[in-house]
Amino acid sequence: MGNKPNTENEILSVNNLTKTFKLSKKQQQLRNTKNATLTAVDDVSFKSYEGEVFGLLGPNGAGKTTVMRMLATLINPVSGDATVGGYSIIKQPHEVRRNIGFLTNELKLDDYFTPNYLYDYFSQLHGIAKEAADKRKQDLFARFGIDQFAEVKVANLSQGMKQKISLAVSIVHDPSIIIFDEPTNGLDVITSKVVTDFLVELKMQGKSVILSSHIFTLLEGLCDRVGIIINGQMVACDTIANIVGGKSLEDTFFDIYTATTKEVI
Amino acid sequence: MKNNIITIFKKECTRIFMDRRLFLTAVVMPGVMIYVMYTLVGNFTSNMISVAEDYKYQIHVVNMPESVNTIVSQVPLNINVIPASEADIESLIQRISDRNTDLLMVFPPDFDELVAAFDITSGETAPTVTLWGNQARSESSSAYYMMSDILEKYHYSLTHRFSIEGVDLATDADIFGAFMGALVAMLFILFIFSGCQAIAPESIAGEKERGTLGTILVTPTKRRDMAFGKILSISLFGLMSAVVSMIAIMLSMPNMVNLGSDTNTNFYEISDFLLLGVIAVFTTLLFVAILSVLSAYAKSVKEATALTMPVMIVTMLCGMAGMLTGGGPDEIIYYLIPVFNSAQCVTAIMQFEASVGNIAVTIAANTLYVLICVALLAKMFNSEKIVFDK
Numbered sequence: 001m002g003n004k005p006n007t008e009n010e011i012l013s014v015n016n017l018t019k020t021f022k023l024s025k026k027q028q029q030l031r032n033t034k035n036a037t038l039t040a041v042d043d044v045s046f047k048s049y050e051g052e053v054f055g056l057l058g059p060n061g062a063g064k065t066t067v068m069r070m071l072a073t074l075i076n077p078v079s080g081d082a083t084v085g086g087y088s089i090i091k092q093p094h095e096v097r098r099n100i101g102f103l104t105n106e107l108k109l110d111d112y113f114t115p116n117y118l119y120d121y122f123s124q125l126h127g128i129a130k131e132a133a134d135k136r137k138q139d140l141f142a143r144f145g146i147d148q149f150a151e152v153k154v155a156n157l158s159q160g161m162k163q164k165i166s167l168a169v170s171i172v173h174d175p176s177i178i179i180f181d182e183p184t185n186g187l188d189v190i191t192s193k194v195v196t197d198f199l200v201e202l203k204m205q206g207k208s209v210i211l212s213s214h215i216f217t218l219l220e221g222l223c224d225r226v227g228i229i230i231n232g233q234m235v236a237c238d239t240i241a242n243i244v245g246g247k248s249l250e251d252t253f254f255d256i257y258t259a260t261t262k263e264v265i
Numbered sequence: 266m267k268n269n270i271i272t273i274f275k276k277e278c279t280r281i282f283m284d285r286r287l288f289l290t291a292v293v294m295p296g297v298m299i300y301v302m303y304t305l306v307g308n309f310t311s312n313m314i315s316v317a318e319d320y321k322y323q324i325h326v327v328n329m330p331e332s333v334n335t336i337v338s339q340v341p342l343n344i345n346v347i348p349a350s351e352a353d354i355e356s357l358i359q360r361i362s363d364r365n366t367d368l369l370m371v372f373p374p375d376f377d378e379l380v381a382a383f384d385i386t387s388g389e390t391a392p393t394v395t396l397w398g399n400q401a402r403s404e405s406s407s408a409y410y411m412m413s414d415i416l417e418k419y420h421y422s423l424t425h426r427f428s429i430e431g432v433d434l435a436t437d438a439d440i441f442g443a444f445m446g447a448l449v450a451m452l453f454i455l456f457i458f459s460g461c462q463a464i465a466p467e468s469i470a471g472e473k474e475r476g477t478l479g480t481i482l483v484t485p486t487k488r489r490d491m492a493f494g495k496i497l498s499i500s501l502f503g504l505m506s507a508v509v510s511m512i513a514i515m516l517s518m519p520n521m522v523n524l525g526s527d528t529n530t531n532f533y534e535i536s537d538f539l540l541l542g543v544i545a546v547f548t549t550l551l552f553v554a555i556l557s558v559l560s561a562y563a564k565s566v567k568e569a570t571a572l573t574m575p576v577m578i579v580t581m582l583c584g585m586a587g588m589l590t591g592g593g594p595d596e597i598i599y600y601l602i603p604v605f606n607s608a609q610c611v612t613a614i615m616q617f618e619a620s621v622g623n624i625a626v627t628i629a630a631n632t633l634y635v636l637i638c639v640a641l642l643a644k645m646f647n648s649e650k651i652v653f654d655k
């Protein structure tokens with residue numbers, strides 16, 4: 001589908017990333033554990049190539065968001081490193097931020113402002129020249145149907161519209177690497193399709209996309225390669241064809257899941 | 266029904282007890298604060314009203330008569346009687362006006378002989394002793410009452426064979442300044458504080474709580490720029506709120522100090538107001554910087570507001586210290602103490618004793634503290650514990 005990824009060119013290289021969280025006594029009780037630390041991401045390594053859509057697939061609490069937050073330089077790994085577009089997330093976080101568009105559900109837009117204002121605000125934070133920013137705003141707002149709501153406060157917009165605005169705002173600087181954490185979470189099928197269509201468009205433009213989801217069908221149609229992450233560990237990472245071997249991705253996932261966790265589903 | 270009351274009651278209690286920080290800030294801290302504040306305020310005010318216990322009153326006397334000298338030496342008072350000549354009178358009066366010394370008593374030469382020879386029925390003016398004091402200086406007014414009391418008694422024992430004349434060298438401006446200096450310094454500092462307190466928690470802890478802070482953190486914005494942007498914008502609003510409050514004080518000033526409606530209260534010059542403005546700007550910046558750091562540390566707006574309480578109490582105490590020190594010490598070191606330095610400068614300005622040097626030290630010190638807070642805030646914005654811990 002579309003452009004072939006350029007497997008010569010590593011856009012993302014994740015090397016033994018590990019992240020632990022200290023658990024308070026209260027959290028330990030809630031989790032029914034005596035361990036004071038929780039390993040949310042456990043020695044994860046993978047690569048992604050230029051022009052590729054890479055999917056991180058895993059159940060709730062697997063560590064997808066944690067991996068992506070580390071890639072976006074919001075949190076630091078306890079060990080390991082990753083290069084994003086050639087820049088180390090540890091040594092060159094500022095450069096990494098310049099080159100990525102990051103979207104996640106936990107980060108919100110300020111309710112008091114209008115899409116128009118917010119778009120301009122983030123354009124300026126990224127240092128985009130006014131004219132280029134206006135042109136891109138027009139395109140993106142038209143593309144997502146934000147234009148009619150450009151002057152309505154975010155607080156008064158629907159969930160779907162908010163997500164589309166977040167999406168537009170996350171790529172004001174036309175980044176070459178796009179990291180989207182569950183971009184269709186909480187959206188209806190129509191808005192979901194707008195988002196996934198847009199992801200395909202980005203791929204066509206030669207962008208590299210890192211995507212996380214627990215929705216198999218979403219990843220199946222979209223990704224060149226997927227990594228399956230369970231309990232913080234990367235248990236499989238390959239092209240979809242190689243992983244599934246004829247079965248559906250969903251069935252494959254269940255097989256892997258039961259094999260890894262020894263749980264009976 | 267009843268069951269649900271218990272269910273909801275239990276859940277709410279669990280919520281508060283589980284959240285140790287909320288419990289501490291909402292339940293324990295106010296009590297601790299009240300205790301600390303009342304204790305300190307009590308100490309401060311008792312210090313303020315009375316003159317220091319071991320203070321030696323400086324009393325200058327021209328032509329001290331033997332009789333009065335005997336009486337004065339017999340009363341157990343902590344006074345220092347300094348003999349002076351008639352030639353000193355003018356300069357002593359000036360020093361009393363300037364609030365540099367306490368009291369001047371001028372007796373006519375040969376007072377005792379004159380009194381002994383005076384015949385009340387003669388209709389002539391009695392020998393007169395004149396006391397020069399200054400109400401605007403508390404030591405001076407204490408000395409005045411002490412001495413006039415002694416003379417008064419002596420005067421009765423001699424069946425009115427001399428008269429006492431008292432001269433208060435305090436001008437309207439002095440009285441006004443002494444009163445306003447103390448009051449305005451306190452209000453000034455508090456108004457600036459409350460202006461900043463109203464905005465800082467919302468602007469920083471609020472953004473954290475709503476998850477909008479992280480959105481900015483993924484952009485290549487320097488953390489230091491974020492810190493400056495935040496502090497400067499909050500300061501602008503804090504300052505606006507303080508200015509409105511200050512204008513209100515200034516307008517109501519003549520009503521507050523009952524000098525009589527015909528008294529002119531325009532004692533202050535434009536330069537005094539400009540200096541106040543400069544102090545206001547640097548005090549606002551300092552408050553905002555401190556409150557921003559606290560707000561960044563807090564997990565919610567509520568917690569941030571609770572954390573500002575101790576700062577408010579320190580602020581009130583610094584404001585009151587302005588009354589205590591009356592005009593401000595001259596040692597540079599005092600102007601390095603944040604908040605206290607601003608209060609001292611304001612008191613001095615209101616009492617017509619502004620020192621450009623002290624104000625400059627205050628500005629320099631505050632600038633340094635603000636820069637330290639900016640660096641700290643930038644570091645905090647970079648810390649995942651601060652930004653993401655829920």
Ligand SMILES: Nc1ncnc2c1ncn2[C@@H]1O[C@H](COP(=O)(O)OP(=O)(O)OP(=O)(O)O)[C@@H](O)[C@H]1O
Pocket residue numbers: 021022038039040058059060061062063064065066067214653654655
């Ligand atoms: N700040 C934190 N403190 C303690 N534990 C955390 C923290 N952040 C994440 N975790 C834990 O780390 C694990 C991985 O969480 P993460 O959010 O990365 O999962 P996820 O794969 O994104 O799940 P979901 O599909 O539900 O979004 C979870 O057990 C989570 O509770």
Ligand SMILES: [Mg+2]
Pocket residue numbers: 064065066181182
């Ligand atoms: Mg997640």
